[in-house]
Amino acid sequence: MNKKGDYTIGKESLKMIVYLMLITVVSFIIISIFGVSIVKDIRTSELEQHVAVTRMLSSSNCLAYSGEERVFSGIIDLNKFSEERVQNCFSYKEREGQGLLLSLYDFNDNLLGEVETNKILVAQVPTCGLDKSDYDCYFTRKYILYDDGGEMKKGFLDFTVVTKLE
Amino acid sequence: MNKNGIIVLADINFIILTVLLLVAYIILLVQFDIANFGDKNQIIELDDGLKSSENEYLVLNYLNTEVNEFTFADMIYSWKNGGSVVWSEIESETEILFSKVYGNCYEFEIDGNNINAVIFNSDSASCIDFSVDLNEVVEICIDISEYDNKFENYKEEECFV
Numbered sequence: 337m338n339k340k341g342d343y344t345i346g347k348e349s350l351k352m353i354v355y356l357m358l359i360t361v362v363s364f365i366i367i368s369i370f371g372v373s374i375v376k377d378i379r380t381s382e383l384e385q386h387v388a389v390t391r392m393l394s395s396s397n398c399l400a401y402s403g404e405e406r407v408f409s410g411i412i413d414l415n416k417f418s419e420e421r422v423q424n425c426f427s428y429k430e431r432e433g434q435g436l437l438l439s440l441y442d443f444n445d446n447l448l449g450e451v452e453t454n455k456i457l458v459a460q461v462p463t464c465g466l467d468k469s470d471y472d473c474y475f476t477r478k479y480i481l482y483d484d485g486g487e488m489k490k491g492f493l494d495f496t497v498v499t500k501l502e
Numbered sequence: 503m504n505k506n507g508i509i510v511l512a513d514i515n516f517i518i519l520t521v522l523l524l525v526a527y528i529i530l531l532v533q534f535d536i537a538n539f540g541d542k543n544q545i546i547e548l549d550d551g552l553k554s555s556e557n558e559y560l561v562l563n564y565l566n567t568e569v570n571e572f573t574f575a576d577m578i579y580s581w582k583n584g585g586s587v588v589w590s591e592i593e594s595e596t597e598i599l600f601s602k603v604y605g606n607c608y609e610f611e612i613d614g615n616n617i618n619a620v621i622f623n624s625d626s627a628s629c630i631d632f633s634v635d636l637n638e639v640v641e642i643c644i645d646i647s648e649y650d651n652k653f654e655n656y657k658e659e660e661c662f663v
Contacts, residue, residue, distance in 0.1 A: 348515055355519045363526065386556060393559045410559030411566070443602065465655075475654040477646075478556065479603045481563045490567060492603050494653075 381499040385474035388436060389495050391425065393478070398425040401483045412440070412482040412493065419451050426453070435460070435498035440482070443490040448482075457498045464498065472499045557628030561642050565632065569595045575632070578612060578642075582634040593617055605661030607649035613640035623647075 394409040396402035398421070401413040417440055426434070435457025440448045452458055457471070464473035474497040481488050565575040572580075572587075574596070580587040596617050600608050609619035609627070616622050622643065629643035652658045 352515065355515070359519070359523060359526075362523070389556050390559075393556065410562045473654070476556070476650050477603065477653055477658075479560050479563055479600070481566060488566070488568070490599075 381472040381501060382474065384434060384499055385472075385497040388426070388434060388497050389474075389476065389478075392422070392438070392495070393480075395425065398422065410480065411488070412480050412491075414440075414448070414482050414484050417449050417451060419453065422451050423453050433500055437461075437494075437496040437498075439494040441492050441494070443492075448491070454498075457500065458496065460498055460500075461496060470501050472501055473497065474499075554628040557644055557646065558630050560646070561628065561630050561644055564596075564599070564644075565642070567599065578632060578640065579634050582613070582638065582640060589615060604646055604649045605658070605663075607646070607652060607658075607661035609643075609645040609648075611641070611643040613642075619645075 392398045392400075393412075394400055394407070396407040399412045399416050401408045401411040401416075417438075422436065422438065432454070435454035436452070437458050438451045440450070442448055460469075460471045461473055463469045464471050474495070476495050478493050478495065480491055480493045482491050483489075565573060565578075567574055569577065574592070577587045577592050577595070579585070581589060581592055592612065593615070596610060596612075600610060600618070606618060609622055610617040611619065611622045611627070623645050626647040627643040627645040629641050631639040632642050633639050649658065649661055652660055
Protein backbone atom coordinates (compact mmCIF):
# COMPACT_ATOMS: atom_id res chain seq x y z
CA MET A 337 0.00 0.00 0.00
CA ASN A 338 1.32 3.45 -0.89
CA LYS A 339 1.63 6.53 1.24
CA LYS A 340 -1.68 7.71 0.07
CA GLY A 341 -3.13 4.39 1.14
CA ASP A 342 -1.58 4.67 4.64
CA TYR A 343 -3.04 8.07 4.97
CA THR A 344 -6.40 6.71 3.89
CA ILE A 345 -6.34 3.91 6.51
CA GLY A 346 -5.35 6.44 9.15
CA LYS A 347 -8.29 8.55 8.12
CA GLU A 348 -10.60 5.53 8.33
CA SER A 349 -9.30 4.77 11.83
CA LEU A 350 -10.20 8.25 12.87
CA LYS A 351 -13.63 7.69 11.41
CA MET A 352 -13.86 4.49 13.47
CA ILE A 353 -13.37 6.50 16.64
CA VAL A 354 -16.10 8.85 15.54
CA TYR A 355 -18.38 5.88 14.73
CA LEU A 356 -17.70 4.32 18.12
CA MET A 357 -18.58 7.55 19.82
CA LEU A 358 -21.72 7.69 17.70
CA ILE A 359 -22.65 4.15 18.72
CA THR A 360 -22.08 4.99 22.37
CA VAL A 361 -24.26 8.06 22.14
CA VAL A 362 -27.00 6.21 20.25
CA SER A 363 -26.88 3.36 22.80
CA PHE A 364 -27.26 5.79 25.66
CA ILE A 365 -30.20 7.43 23.93
CA ILE A 366 -31.90 4.07 23.32
CA ILE A 367 -31.35 2.95 26.91
CA SER A 368 -32.59 6.29 28.22
CA ILE A 369 -35.76 6.11 26.10
CA PHE A 370 -36.48 2.58 27.34
CA GLY A 371 -35.58 3.57 30.87
CA VAL A 372 -38.20 6.30 30.88
CA SER A 373 -40.91 3.95 29.66
CA ILE A 374 -40.06 1.20 32.15
CA VAL A 375 -41.93 1.82 35.38
CA LYS A 376 -41.66 -1.30 37.45
CA ASP A 377 -43.90 -0.98 40.44
CA ILE A 378 -43.84 -4.15 42.47
CA ARG A 379 -46.60 -3.84 45.01
CA THR A 380 -46.11 -5.90 48.09
CA SER A 381 -48.83 -4.16 50.09
CA GLU A 382 -51.38 -6.98 49.62
CA LEU A 383 -48.80 -9.54 50.59
CA GLU A 384 -47.98 -7.57 53.74
CA GLN A 385 -51.68 -7.28 54.59
CA HIS A 386 -52.24 -11.01 54.32
CA VAL A 387 -49.12 -11.64 56.38
CA ALA A 388 -50.56 -9.42 59.11
CA VAL A 389 -53.91 -11.25 59.16
CA THR A 390 -52.32 -14.68 59.03
CA ARG A 391 -49.94 -13.81 61.84
CA MET A 392 -52.75 -12.51 64.03
CA LEU A 393 -54.63 -15.78 63.64
CA SER A 394 -51.75 -18.19 63.86
CA SER A 395 -49.11 -16.85 66.21
CA SER A 396 -49.30 -17.36 69.95
CA ASN A 397 -47.37 -14.09 70.29
CA CYS A 398 -50.35 -12.39 68.67
CA LEU A 399 -53.92 -13.55 69.29
CA ALA A 400 -53.85 -17.31 68.81
CA TYR A 401 -54.93 -19.37 71.79
CA SER A 402 -52.18 -21.61 73.13
CA GLY A 403 -52.55 -24.56 75.45
CA GLU A 404 -49.80 -26.20 77.42
CA GLU A 405 -48.28 -28.00 74.51
CA ARG A 406 -49.61 -26.50 71.30
CA VAL A 407 -50.94 -23.42 69.61
CA PHE A 408 -54.54 -23.53 68.35
CA SER A 409 -54.18 -21.52 65.18
CA GLY A 410 -57.31 -19.65 64.23
CA ILE A 411 -58.74 -19.70 67.76
CA ILE A 412 -58.51 -16.33 69.50
CA ASP A 413 -57.52 -15.96 73.13
CA LEU A 414 -59.70 -13.19 74.53
CA ASN A 415 -57.05 -12.36 77.15
CA LYS A 416 -54.59 -11.54 74.36
CA PHE A 417 -56.93 -9.12 72.64
CA SER A 418 -55.18 -5.88 73.58
CA GLU A 419 -53.49 -3.03 71.77
CA GLU A 420 -50.15 -3.69 73.46
CA ARG A 421 -50.20 -7.34 72.45
CA VAL A 422 -51.06 -6.59 68.84
CA GLN A 423 -48.41 -3.88 68.58
CA ASN A 424 -45.70 -6.11 69.99
CA CYS A 425 -46.66 -8.75 67.49
CA PHE A 426 -45.21 -6.61 64.68
CA SER A 427 -41.65 -5.54 64.09
CA TYR A 428 -40.90 -1.81 64.33
CA LYS A 429 -40.77 -1.48 60.52
CA GLU A 430 -44.14 -3.19 60.11
CA ARG A 431 -45.67 -1.03 62.83
CA GLU A 432 -44.53 2.10 61.02
CA GLY A 433 -45.75 1.04 57.59
CA GLN A 434 -49.01 -0.59 58.50
CA GLY A 435 -52.16 0.31 60.37
CA LEU A 436 -54.47 -2.32 61.80
CA LEU A 437 -58.00 -2.15 63.14
CA LEU A 438 -59.44 -5.30 64.68
CA SER A 439 -63.07 -5.56 65.78
CA LEU A 440 -64.09 -8.65 67.66
CA TYR A 441 -67.78 -9.61 67.78
CA ASP A 442 -69.61 -12.41 69.48
CA PHE A 443 -71.99 -14.54 67.43
CA ASN A 444 -74.89 -12.22 68.21
CA ASP A 445 -73.07 -9.29 66.61
CA ASN A 446 -72.18 -7.63 69.93
CA LEU A 447 -68.86 -5.82 69.84
CA LEU A 448 -66.53 -7.42 72.38
CA GLY A 449 -63.56 -5.20 71.74
CA GLU A 450 -61.63 -3.11 69.29
CA VAL A 451 -57.89 -2.79 68.87
CA GLU A 452 -56.17 -0.20 66.74
CA THR A 453 -52.49 0.18 65.90
CA ASN A 454 -50.92 3.10 64.05
CA LYS A 455 -53.99 5.32 64.28
CA ILE A 456 -52.65 7.84 61.76
CA LEU A 457 -52.65 5.18 59.06
CA VAL A 458 -56.03 3.75 60.08
CA ALA A 459 -57.47 7.26 59.76
CA GLN A 460 -56.61 7.11 56.04
CA VAL A 461 -59.17 4.38 55.38
CA PRO A 462 -61.63 6.75 53.60
CA THR A 463 -58.95 7.59 51.03
CA CYS A 464 -58.27 3.98 50.12
CA GLY A 465 -60.88 3.79 47.39
CA LEU A 466 -59.61 6.88 45.59
CA ASP A 467 -57.78 6.47 42.28
CA LYS A 468 -54.63 8.29 43.32
CA SER A 469 -54.58 7.23 46.94
CA ASP A 470 -51.25 6.65 48.65
CA TYR A 471 -52.85 3.99 50.80
CA ASP A 472 -54.05 0.48 50.17
CA CYS A 473 -56.65 -1.14 52.43
CA TYR A 474 -57.69 -4.72 53.00
CA PHE A 475 -60.97 -5.60 54.66
CA THR A 476 -62.04 -9.05 55.66
CA ARG A 477 -64.29 -10.79 58.17
CA LYS A 478 -63.20 -14.12 59.59
CA TYR A 479 -65.39 -16.57 61.41
CA ILE A 480 -63.48 -17.48 64.55
CA LEU A 481 -63.73 -19.34 67.80
CA TYR A 482 -62.52 -17.53 70.87
CA ASP A 483 -61.52 -18.76 74.24
CA ASP A 484 -63.37 -17.01 77.03
CA GLY A 485 -62.15 -18.34 80.36
CA GLY A 486 -61.85 -21.91 79.16
CA GLU A 487 -65.08 -21.88 77.19
CA MET A 488 -64.92 -21.95 73.40
CA LYS A 489 -67.37 -19.50 71.83
CA LYS A 490 -68.31 -18.56 68.29
CA GLY A 491 -67.70 -15.10 66.91
CA PHE A 492 -66.17 -13.15 64.10
CA LEU A 493 -63.22 -10.86 63.73
CA ASP A 494 -63.16 -7.92 61.31
CA PHE A 495 -59.78 -6.91 59.96
CA THR A 496 -58.95 -3.56 58.41
CA VAL A 497 -55.33 -3.39 57.32
CA VAL A 498 -54.00 -0.12 55.89
CA THR A 499 -50.68 0.02 54.09
CA LYS A 500 -48.88 3.06 52.78
CA LEU A 501 -47.94 2.54 49.16
CA GLU A 502 -44.23 3.07 48.46
CA MET B 503 -15.42 1.47 -6.07
CA ASN B 504 -12.66 3.73 -7.37
CA LYS B 505 -9.24 2.84 -8.58
CA ASN B 506 -7.57 3.22 -5.21
CA GLY B 507 -10.08 1.09 -3.42
CA ILE B 508 -10.65 3.83 -0.83
CA ILE B 509 -14.37 3.79 -1.11
CA VAL B 510 -14.42 0.00 -0.74
CA LEU B 511 -12.61 0.27 2.59
CA ALA B 512 -14.97 2.97 3.79
CA ASP B 513 -17.97 0.92 2.63
CA ILE B 514 -16.80 -2.17 4.53
CA ASN B 515 -16.37 -0.17 7.74
CA PHE B 516 -19.74 1.40 7.27
CA ILE B 517 -21.43 -1.93 6.60
CA ILE B 518 -19.76 -3.59 9.62
CA LEU B 519 -20.73 -0.75 11.91
CA THR B 520 -24.27 -0.64 10.57
CA VAL B 521 -24.65 -4.39 11.06
CA LEU B 522 -23.26 -4.16 14.60
CA LEU B 523 -25.60 -1.31 15.38
CA LEU B 524 -28.56 -3.21 13.98
CA VAL B 525 -27.66 -6.35 15.94
CA ALA B 526 -27.36 -4.34 19.14
CA TYR B 527 -30.68 -2.66 18.44
CA ILE B 528 -32.43 -5.97 17.73
CA ILE B 529 -30.98 -7.51 20.92
CA LEU B 530 -32.30 -4.59 22.91
CA LEU B 531 -35.72 -4.84 21.30
CA VAL B 532 -35.93 -8.60 21.91
CA GLN B 533 -34.95 -8.15 25.56
CA PHE B 534 -37.50 -5.41 25.87
CA ASP B 535 -40.21 -7.63 24.45
CA ILE B 536 -39.28 -10.80 26.37
CA ALA B 537 -39.14 -8.97 29.66
CA ASN B 538 -42.55 -7.48 28.87
CA PHE B 539 -41.35 -4.04 29.82
CA GLY B 540 -43.37 -2.39 27.11
CA ASP B 541 -46.31 -1.36 29.26
CA LYS B 542 -46.01 1.93 30.94
CA ASN B 543 -46.67 1.96 34.67
CA GLN B 544 -46.55 -1.80 34.88
CA ILE B 545 -47.65 -2.95 38.30
CA ILE B 546 -46.71 -6.34 39.63
CA GLU B 547 -48.85 -7.34 42.57
CA LEU B 548 -47.90 -10.01 45.03
CA ASP B 549 -50.67 -11.44 47.13
CA ASP B 550 -52.71 -14.60 46.78
CA GLY B 551 -51.12 -17.56 48.58
CA LEU B 552 -51.47 -16.07 52.02
CA LYS B 553 -55.10 -15.09 51.53
CA SER B 554 -55.79 -18.75 51.05
CA SER B 555 -54.06 -19.66 54.31
CA GLU B 556 -56.10 -17.04 56.18
CA ASN B 557 -59.29 -18.81 55.19
CA GLU B 558 -57.91 -22.22 56.03
CA TYR B 559 -58.02 -21.12 59.66
CA LEU B 560 -61.64 -20.24 59.06
CA VAL B 561 -62.36 -23.80 57.88
CA LEU B 562 -60.44 -25.20 60.85
CA ASN B 563 -62.61 -23.15 63.17
CA TYR B 564 -65.68 -24.47 61.36
CA LEU B 565 -64.53 -28.05 61.92
CA ASN B 566 -63.99 -27.34 65.62
CA THR B 567 -67.38 -25.65 66.04
CA GLU B 568 -69.76 -27.57 68.24
CA VAL B 569 -73.31 -28.41 67.20
CA ASN B 570 -75.38 -30.33 69.73
CA GLU B 571 -72.28 -31.56 71.57
CA PHE B 572 -70.66 -32.73 68.34
CA THR B 573 -68.24 -30.78 66.22
CA PHE B 574 -68.65 -30.39 62.47
CA ALA B 575 -65.55 -32.58 62.19
CA ASP B 576 -67.37 -35.36 64.08
CA MET B 577 -70.43 -34.93 61.88
CA ILE B 578 -68.46 -35.13 58.63
CA TYR B 579 -66.56 -38.12 59.95
CA SER B 580 -69.83 -39.86 60.82
CA TRP B 581 -71.42 -38.99 57.47
CA LYS B 582 -68.52 -40.33 55.45
CA ASN B 583 -68.23 -43.50 57.52
CA GLY B 584 -71.87 -44.54 57.41
CA GLY B 585 -72.80 -43.18 60.84
CA SER B 586 -76.06 -41.63 61.89
CA VAL B 587 -75.34 -38.20 60.45
CA VAL B 588 -76.80 -37.48 57.02
CA TRP B 589 -75.67 -34.84 54.53
CA SER B 590 -78.80 -32.68 54.90
CA GLU B 591 -78.00 -32.26 58.61
CA ILE B 592 -74.49 -31.02 57.89
CA GLU B 593 -75.83 -28.79 55.12
CA SER B 594 -78.48 -27.12 57.26
CA GLU B 595 -76.21 -26.60 60.28
CA THR B 596 -73.46 -25.17 58.06
CA GLU B 597 -75.96 -22.81 56.43
CA ILE B 598 -77.17 -21.63 59.83
CA LEU B 599 -73.59 -20.94 60.90
CA PHE B 600 -72.25 -19.16 57.86
CA SER B 601 -75.39 -17.27 56.90
CA LYS B 602 -75.13 -15.59 60.30
CA VAL B 603 -71.60 -14.38 59.52
CA TYR B 604 -71.55 -13.95 55.74
CA GLY B 605 -75.24 -13.73 54.84
CA ASN B 606 -75.60 -15.22 51.37
CA CYS B 607 -72.19 -14.01 50.20
CA TYR B 608 -70.24 -17.20 50.70
CA GLU B 609 -69.83 -20.52 48.99
CA PHE B 610 -68.97 -23.73 50.75
CA GLU B 611 -68.18 -27.18 49.51
CA ILE B 612 -67.60 -30.46 51.28
CA ASP B 613 -66.39 -33.35 49.19
CA GLY B 614 -68.04 -31.96 46.06
CA ASN B 615 -71.34 -31.10 47.77
CA ASN B 616 -72.16 -27.41 47.45
CA ILE B 617 -73.70 -25.26 50.15
CA ASN B 618 -75.09 -21.87 49.14
CA ALA B 619 -73.64 -22.29 45.66
CA VAL B 620 -75.01 -23.57 42.39
CA ILE B 621 -71.57 -23.96 40.90
CA PHE B 622 -68.66 -23.68 43.29
CA ASN B 623 -66.21 -20.99 42.25
CA SER B 624 -62.92 -22.72 42.84
CA ASP B 625 -60.78 -19.85 41.55
CA SER B 626 -60.98 -17.85 44.74
CA ALA B 627 -61.65 -20.66 47.18
CA SER B 628 -59.52 -21.81 50.08
CA CYS B 629 -59.50 -25.54 50.70
CA ILE B 630 -58.19 -27.99 53.23
CA ASP B 631 -58.05 -31.77 53.18
CA PHE B 632 -59.87 -33.37 56.10
CA SER B 633 -58.98 -36.96 56.85
CA VAL B 634 -62.01 -39.20 57.50
CA ASP B 635 -60.19 -42.47 57.19
CA LEU B 636 -56.66 -43.77 56.89
CA ASN B 637 -57.10 -43.86 53.14
CA GLU B 638 -59.66 -41.15 52.54
CA VAL B 639 -59.66 -37.40 52.76
CA VAL B 640 -62.48 -35.04 51.90
CA GLU B 641 -61.80 -31.62 50.52
CA ILE B 642 -63.51 -28.77 52.33
CA CYS B 643 -63.52 -25.40 50.59
CA ILE B 644 -64.81 -21.94 51.33
CA ASP B 645 -65.01 -18.82 49.24
CA ILE B 646 -65.83 -15.54 50.98
CA SER B 647 -64.47 -13.24 48.27
CA GLU B 648 -67.94 -11.89 47.50
CA TYR B 649 -68.42 -10.88 51.12
CA ASP B 650 -64.95 -9.32 51.30
CA ASN B 651 -65.63 -7.28 48.16
CA LYS B 652 -68.88 -5.94 49.58
CA PHE B 653 -67.30 -5.39 52.97
CA GLU B 654 -64.57 -3.31 51.33
CA ASN B 655 -67.21 -1.08 49.73
CA TYR B 656 -69.34 -0.85 52.90
CA LYS B 657 -72.09 -2.83 51.18
CA GLU B 658 -72.06 -5.95 53.32
CA GLU B 659 -75.72 -5.34 54.23
CA GLU B 660 -76.55 -6.50 50.71
CA CYS B 661 -75.45 -9.97 51.77
CA PHE B 662 -78.16 -10.13 54.42
CA VAL B 663 -81.12 -9.08 52.27
